[in-house]
Amino acid sequence: MNFFEAFDLLAVNSGCKVIALQETKRKEGEWVLSSGAELICTRREAREGGLAFWIHKDWLDSLVETKRESDRISTASFDFHGSHLHVINVYAPTSAANETQSDKFYKDLKKVYTRLSKWDSSIIICGDFNAVVGCSSDDLPFVGGHGTRSKK
Numbered sequence: 001m002n003f004f005e006a007f008d009l010l011a012v013n014s015g016c017k018v019i020a021l022q023e024t025k026r027k028e029g030e031w032v033l034s035s036g037a038e039l040i041c042t043r044r045e046a047r048e049g050g051l052a053f054w055i056h057k058d059w060l061d062s063l064v065e066t067k068r069e070s071d072r073i074s075t076a077s078f079d080f081h082g083s084h085l086h087v088i089n090v091y092a093p094t095s096a097a098n099e100t101q102s103d104k105f106y107k108d109l110k111k112v113y114t115r116l117s118k119w120d121s122s123i124i125i126c127g128d129f130n131a132v133v134g135c136s137s138d139d140l141p142f143v144g145g146h147g148t149r150s151k152k
Contacts, residue, residue, distance in 0.1 A: 004031070004033065004039060005033065005034060007054070008033040008034060008035050008037055008039075008054070009034075009035070011035075011037065011054050011056075012035045012037065012056070016054075016056065017055070017056040017058065017059045018053060018054070018055055018056070018059060018076065018087055019053070019054040020051070020052075020053060020076075020087060020089035020126045020127055021051065021052040021053070021054065021089075022049070022050075022051055022089070022090075022091040022127055022128040023048070023049060023050060023091065023128070024041055024050035024051065024052045025048065025049070025050050026041040026050050026052060027041065027050075028041055028042055028068075029041055033054075035056075035057065036057030037054055037055060037056050037057050037060075038054075038055050038057075038060060039052055039053075039054050040052060040053045040055065040066050040076070042066065042067075042068035042074040049071060049072070049091055051068075051072075051073075051074040051089050051090075051091060051127075052089075053066060053074070053076045053087070053089060055076065059078065062078045062079055062080050063076065063077075063078055064077040064078060064079050065077050069108065069112050070105075070108050072090060072091045072092065072093070072105055072108070073088065073089070073090050073091075073105075073108055073109060073112055074088075074089045075087065075088050075089070075112065075116070076089070077116075083121075083122075084119050084120065084121030084122070085121060085122050085123075085124070086116045086119075086121055086122070086123045086124070087123075087124045087126065088109070088112060088113065088116070088123065088124065088125045088126070088127075089126060089127045090105075090109060090125065090126070090127035090128065090129065091127055091128050092105055092127070092128060092129045092130045092131075093105055093130065094130045095130065109125075113125070
């Protein structure tokens, strides 16, 4: 059993209908898995990164499109009898990225969100934001801070 077959089995057993994947390192394409679900990968330019959606077979008829918005953002849009759902899959730059790369990512994300929010729909943003999760100095939970090494 290869990795994606094992993942498919776990995904079906989890009860999920859509799973957003990052760092797939797979080229653009669609694969029908043994469960009937599809793995839809968006194109990647280099040997790093790569985004994909695993979509349960029960939701495939409702899938309108998947779209590569940028190297770090892709979307999957669904129509459930007039109710729309957009899933935005992201892979944010790490704290090692320069400020221009980070600014471009968040500008692109805002542009995609703004475009999709014009529809009467629900939007889910998920993925790898490369955020630091932990406790602040006051032991309060937080997300962010870009790490303790970063000046950002």
